[in-house]
Amino acid sequence: MFKKFKAKDFVFCVALGAKVSNPDEWLNYADDQMRGDRSHGEMTMTIETPNWTRTLEIESDVEGKSQAITTINSPAKEKGIRTLRIDNNMWNYFPKLKRKVAVSSSMLLASWMGSDFTNDDVLKASSMSQDYHHKFLPDAKVNGVVYKVIENTAKSNTKVMWPKVVTYSSKSDCLPRQNDYYDKQGKIKRTMTFSEIKKLDGHLVPALWVMKPADDPDKKTIIKYQNIIFKTKFKSNHFSQQSLTAN
Amino acid sequence: MKILFLILLLPTFANAMRADLTGNVEAQTRESMNNEQAKEDLFQDWNKEKFHLVYGNLDGKVEFDNNSFIDTNWFVRYTNSELYRNGYVAPQIMTFPRKLVARDVFQLQHKSQTDHDKTESVLNKFFYEWDNDEQTIIVGRFYINYGQGEIFNPINPFNQPTGLTSIQQVAQGNDGGEVRFYMNDHHILEFYLLGDKGIENYDGKIDRTVWVHGEYQANDQLQLDYVGGEDQNRDKIGGQISYRLSEALVFAQTLYQTKFVNDDPSHDLWDVLLGFDQQFTNKWHFRFEGGHQKKNRFEDFTTFNFGDRFLPSEYFAAIANTYEVHPLVKVSATLINDIKTGFNYGIAKATFDLGHSLEAELFGFSPVGKGSSTDNPAQKLVTTDLGGALRAFF
Numbered sequence: 001m002f003k004k005f006k007a008k009d010f011v012f013c014v015a016l017g018a019k020v021s022n023p024d025e026w027l028n029y030a031d032d033q034m035r036g037d038r039s040h041g042e043m044t045m046t047i048e049t050p051n052w053t054r055t056l057e058i059e060s061d062v063e064g065k066s067q068a069i070t071t072i073n074s075p076a077k078e079k080g081i082r083t084l085r086i087d088n089n090m091w092n093y094f095p096k097l098k099r100k101v102a103v104s105s106s107m108l109l110a111s112w113m114g115s116d117f118t119n120d121d122v123l124k125a126s127s128m129s130q131d132y133h134h135k136f137l138p139d140a141k142v143n144g145v146v147y148k149v150i151e152n153t154a155k156s157n158t159k160v161m162w163p164k165v166v167t168y169s170s171k172s173d174c175l176p177r178q179n180d181y182y183d184k185q186g187k188i189k190r191t192m193t194f195s196e197i198k199k200l201d202g203h204l205v206p207a208l209w210v211m212k213p214a215d216d217p218d219k220k221t222i223i224k225y226q227n228i229i230f231k232t233k234f235k236s237n238h239f240s241q242q243s244l245t246a247n
Numbered sequence: 248m249k250i251l252f253l254i255l256l257l258p259t260f261a262n263a264m265r266a267d268l269t270g271n272v273e274a275q276t277r278e279s280m281n282n283e284q285a286k287e288d289l290f291q292d293w294n295k296e297k298f299h300l301v302y303g304n305l306d307g308k309v310e311f312d313n314n315s316f317i318d319t320n321w322f323v324r325y326t327n328s329e330l331y332r333n334g335y336v337a338p339q340i341m342t343f344p345r346k347l348v349a350r351d352v353f354q355l356q357h358k359s360q361t362d363h364d365k366t367e368s369v370l371n372k373f374f375y376e377w378d379n380d381e382q383t384i385i386v387g388r389f390y391i392n393y394g395q396g397e398i399f400n401p402i403n404p405f406n407q408p409t410g411l412t413s414i415q416q417v418a419q420g421n422d423g424g425e426v427r428f429y430m431n432d433h434h435i436l437e438f439y440l441l442g443d444k445g446i447e448n449y450d451g452k453i454d455r456t457v458w459v460h461g462e463y464q465a466n467d468q469l470q471l472d473y474v475g476g477e478d479q480n481r482d483k484i485g486g487q488i489s490y491r492l493s494e495a496l497v498f499a500q501t502l503y504q505t506k507f508v509n510d511d512p513s514h515d516l517w518d519v520l521l522g523f524d525q526q527f528t529n530k531w532h533f534r535f536e537g538g539h540q541k542k543n544r545f546e547d548f549t550t551f552n553f554g555d556r557f558l559p560s561e562y563f564a565a566i567a568n569t570y571e572v573h574p575l576v577k578v579s580a581t582l583i584n585d586i587k588t589g590f591n592y593g594i595a596k597a598t599f600d601l602g603h604s605l606e607a608e609l610f611g612f613s614p615v616g617k618g619s620s621t622d623n624p625a626q627k628l629v630t631t632d633l634g635g636a637l638r639a640f641f
Contacts, residue, residue, distance in 0.1 A: 052575060052602055054602065075640070076269055076604045076640040076641050077271075077604055077606070077640040079269055080269075087467075088467050096269075096306055096416050097390060097392055097416065097417075097418045098389070098390040098391075098392045098418070099392040100392075104495070104496035107496075109526050109528060109529045110526045110529060110532065111529055111571070111574075114574050114600075118529060159493065219574070235380075236380075237380055237429075240432065241429070242380075242383070242429045245383075246314075246376075246383065
């Protein structure tokens with residue numbers, strides 16, 4: 001899809017308004033735009049194949065890089081199911097049975113609610129800056145637009161599912177447009193694209209995220225943000241097991 | 248004047264409250280067959296009998312504010328089969344769990360049975376919960392759900408593991424109160440005061456349960472649970488260790504029960520469980536549970552009496568596999584082996600997501616080997632059941 005473009009010693013990001021030689025700075029800026037210090041988001045997650053479509057309505061609260069709680073509001077079967085993440089721990093809560101299940105490391109490979117996202121994606125979603133080394137690759141051009149390419153390779157002392165992730169970012173807003181996830185054999189296993197860049201509550205955010213598994217090109221999972229609020233505050237115990245199992 | 252006052256107050260309450268109704272309805276049909284032993288031992292011929300089951304849950308929740316709510320679940324189950332004639336015992340296993348309220352004071356249920364059908368209507372959840380920053384208080388009939396065991400879970404005597412059941416979204420209710428303390432980020436302590444009159448012997452006597460469950464997260468890998476107290480006239484103490492390996496979860500439970508604290512004839516009991524759980528691939532989930540439960544010599548095993556204890560009477564090993572054939576199709580297979588009696592029980596299910604909150608399931612429950620031991624004659628009477636179900640969620 002992307003063609004390699006001539007590499008440069010530095011890159012210019014319009015949004016950053018400066019020459020950037022450090023990919024960490026680029027990724028941190030994008031992370032700050034998309035996540036903020038804390039946020040409350042409302043979104044739909046649609047799992048789509050040629051034969052069927054399934055949509056979940058989700059609310060998600062995030063604080064910092066290590067705390068998140070999501071609640072499913074629809075469909076009826078999954079309504080009320082919550083997932084809490086605190087640091088490297090994760091729990092699912094099924095309110096109808098009052099059952100709390102710690103998501104063990106063995107479950108990280110499992111699909112999250114039948115989607116193309118895994119529990120590991122939910123748990124490790126923010127660890128790209130911590131668990132990976134980053135370097136610029138030659139730029140890539142597609143449909144006349146030049147994208148900045150950052151290669152993220154897993155640090156040797158971290159346990160991550162994807163040994164390499166390649167990020168294609170826009171040079172105008174510095175936000176990612178595509179992530180390619182590679183397996184140990186160096187094959188692309190799945191691709192996530194970001195589009196519909198919108199300014200929501202003062203932040204530039206891709207409102208549409210599409211995850212496609214490489215081995216099943218007809219299938220995809222689409223996350224569409226309906227709303228996101230960054231200027232929000234949570235109670236001190238909002239990200240706790242108490243909050244997970246309470247009302 | 249009073250009516251006017253209520254009318255004026257109503258919008259205030261309506262603004263403060265938020266109500267929610269959810270639930271599911273399921274229809275099942277199954278054919279029960281292959282039980283020559285029942286003919287010989289019990290003179291009950293139920294080979295090739297049909298069994299139909301319809302059940303529904305209506306879950307209602309009224310939230311008063313961010314800190315308190317009332318949660319209810321009304322469960323109705325209707326079963327129809329000629330197996331009910333002459334007191335045939337086969338339906339007992341088909342309606343597992345038979346007891347929908349584990350510790351019962353308030354009854355809140357209606358049952359009726361003829362020689363061809365049975366209707367049960369139970370309010371198996373009806374509680375008020377109040378949360379503040381450091382405590383949660385619950386009063387009424389509520390679910391108690393903890394412990395890693397899915398086939399055998401001895402540290403939690405208040406909820407049957409669902410590994411053997413074909414019904415969903417149902418847990419057993421318990422009457423009483425709970426106070427939960429969030430000691431810190433790693434330690435949760437729960438105190439329960441429950442009562443039980445028993446469904447069958449509803450004679451007014453309340454057996455007391457005073458129970459403690461603690462959950463301590465020692466680090467990212469290790470979690471410790473401890474339980475103890477008096478329950479159903481026995482003192483009980485036990486615990487669970489769960490340890491997260493890099494690729495799997497291992498866990499162990501034990502529960503020791505003293506003799507009856509009253510003078511009823513009894514002996515002590517103890518249970519042990521070892522478990523292993525691993526997601527081998529993103530589609531294949533594997534679980535092993537094995538253990539021992541001391542046989543209660545005072546329990547009647549000569550007839551089809553499962554009581555609250557699990558089918559294998561002493562040593563058992565179980566493996567459960569779930570495989571996602573397709574995002575909409577899951578198959579699961581569970582095999583339970585009673586090591587001492589040689590009894591093997593298999594459960595196979597295929598679940599199809601039909602969309603629009605509809606789900607279909609094909610299932611089979613079968614004693615794939617009845618063993619040669621005479622230690623547990625009831626195991627020889629277990630039927631083979633093949634069936635299908637259609638469930639809707641709303």
